[in-house]
Amino acid sequence: MESPCVCPDCPRETFAFSIFYHDNARMAAMATPPTVLLICGMISARVDLFAQTAEELERLFGPVEIRSDVMPFDFTHYYDRQMGSPLWRQFVSFAQPITGDALAAAKRATNELEEQFAQRLQAPDAPARPINLDPGYVDLSKLVLASCKDFSHRVYLGGGVFGEITLMYHKDRWDALGWTFPDYASGRYHGFLSAVRARLRQRGGRAC
Numbered sequence: 001m002e003s004p005c006v007c008p009d010c011p012r013e014t015f016a017f018s019i020f021y022h023d024n025a026r027m028a029a030m031a032t033p034p035t036v037l038l039i040c041g042m043i044s045a046r047v048d049l050f051a052q053t054a055e056e057l058e059r060l061f062g063p064v065e066i067r068s069d070v071m072p073f074d075f076t077h078y079y080d081r082q083m084g085s086p087l088w089r090q091f092v093s094f095a096q097p098i099t100g101d102a103l104a105a106a107k108r109a110t111n112e113l114e115e116q117f118a119q120r121l122q123a124p125d126a127p128a129r130p131i132n133l134d135p136g137y138v139d140l141s142k143l144v145l146a147s148c149k150d151f152s153h154r155v156y157l158g159g160g161v162f163g164e165i166t167l168m169y170h171k172d173r174w175d176a177l178g179w180t181f182p183d184y185a186s187g188r189y190h191g192f193l194s195a196v197r198a199r200l201r202q203r204g205g206r207a208c
Contacts, residue, residue: 034139035097035185037065037200038106041192042091043073049131050170053117054092057133058111059110065095065199068192084127091189093196098137099202100144104161106135107146138196143167143174143184153179159199169197 001088004013011112025121038061042050047070054064073079079087098106110133136145147154154162166184167174174193183189 013114017171018078019151033099033101035200035203036137036139036144037136037196038096038098038102038135039091039112039196040091041089043079043083043089043132043134044129044130045087045183046130048089049117050090052132052181053113053131053186055111056116057092057110057168060113061106062096063094063114064092065117066093066192066195067091067181068189071188073183075181075186079129079132081126082086082129091124091192093128093138093192100137100163102138103127103135103137103144103146103158103163104157104159107148107161108159110135138193138200140197140201141169151175151179167193 009082040057040061042053044050044053050070054067058064063067070088070090077085090100094156114129114131114133119127132157136143143166145164146157147162147164148160150156150162151164151186154164157163165177165178166180167176174190
């Protein structure tokens with residue numbers, strides 16, 4: 001097809017663009033987004049807080065469906081000063097499917113819950129941040145995490161929250177990206193994530 005002329009008021013311009021848009025570039029129709037499963041990572045020096053925190057999370061997001069093992073959080077010492085050491089990690093996933101646009105509200109809710117725990121557990125020898133909560137979601141093709149910090153690989157979701165594709169699922173495995181945190185890239189959490197993905201697939205989830 002002949003390229004449209006760029007001259008002002010050229011009679012060929014409207015005709016050429018009309019052919020292009022009608023034949024080759026119909027606007028994509030709006031579609032219902034695929035459902036995803038919400039997860040939340042918990043980090044604490046107190047393993048006993050995980051069960052209590054999971055109960056609080058259930059009040060926010062509904063029943064917990066899958067729990068990971070409790071694992072060492074030892075890929076970084078970034079949080080030691082405010083949280084203590086050694087640190088431990090556990091993940092939970094929730095039974096109720098959501099759409100991805102609910103992640104921003106989930107992050108704001110978990111931030112508020114963190115603050116409640118910090119106030120409730122105040123003591124002279126207690127860490128300033130007794131629990132760290134990291135919500136995200138799993139769909140059939142990726143893991144997305146929420147953050148309140150902007151960066152070049154994150155997109156704004158609204159309400160002060162950004163989203164990051166942390167892992168991609170391809171050819172039956174989880175693949176790290178250039179910015180993926182070392183603990184997520186290590187494979188340590190892949191068993192939990194695959195179990196969540198399998199549960200979503202059983203419920204008829206679809207890839208984007």
